[in-house]
Amino acid sequence: MRPPARPQSKKPTPPNNSQEFDRLYRDHVDLIYRYAHRLCGEVEAAKDLVQETFLNAYRGLKDFRGEAQISTWLYTIASRACMRMRRKRKGEPQRELSLDEFVPTSEGEFRLQIPIDGLTPEQALENKELREALDQAINKLPKKYRMTLVLRDMEGLSAKEVGTIMGLNERTVKSRLHRARLFVRRELSARGITQQDHRSREDWQPGGSGL
């Protein structure tokens, strides 16, 4: 059971656009939930974020003039809500990722690999350990980098769209994305999940005969 949303105030919003809202909700809730889940890394926080997003969308619906795509508008509301929610909860500092920290300093570090050789990404992700490693790596990213990576590489938006949603220019989006990818790469490869580990796992189902 999730707690009721928030303490109440005196200014109710009249439900004059509920049909429109229902359509908006029906058509986009799965998209926004997926985004929220990727950002938050867990179900309850993702549901809170969906609720916050659609509540704000409901209130803003009458002002939405259709200059942006509806999905872009919703991604923007969700992203802002996510920034606020997390800040409120943890007060976590926004760590900056410096490119320097990703320069390999040894031959071994250079040659770390992600263990998907010979497999399609779908097949590789059938491995629970790799899936969890990926989730953990994404969750460890400082949130503004995580948001950039999720929007660009997981939701599949263009750098320009990500910039519109996050209020950044394309150059900053690309720079953040690059650092986020390097971070996840290092996390995944440094865990030392090897092909051997894959084969010995019970849940490992080699989808192909490439190994």
Next chain:
Amino acid sequence: MTGKKSARARQSRSVPPRHQPGEGRCLDILRQLSAYIDDELPSDICAELRRHVGACPNCEVFIASLRDTVKLCSNHQTPPLSAQERAMLRLEILQASKSGVPR
């Protein structure tokens, strides 16, 4: 081997001097790798980088692992909401909107 050598010689002229394969200073190359794998580099810089990568096994492996990272991210799956969860969330949102919860 000779092919590799001549590629190395070419690369030493065109690649920024900070990059020293095997010694780990690759900042200038590293900076461009996402643009490289996203196919966003101007063709001359891209060709230069490709030449370099062909001559540097370390960079080749590094780029492959960065590509794999992006592929894994783009194939990441999220468990969907059930119909019941979807309906429940909708009710909660409508209730909250009626009670005028502050933003």
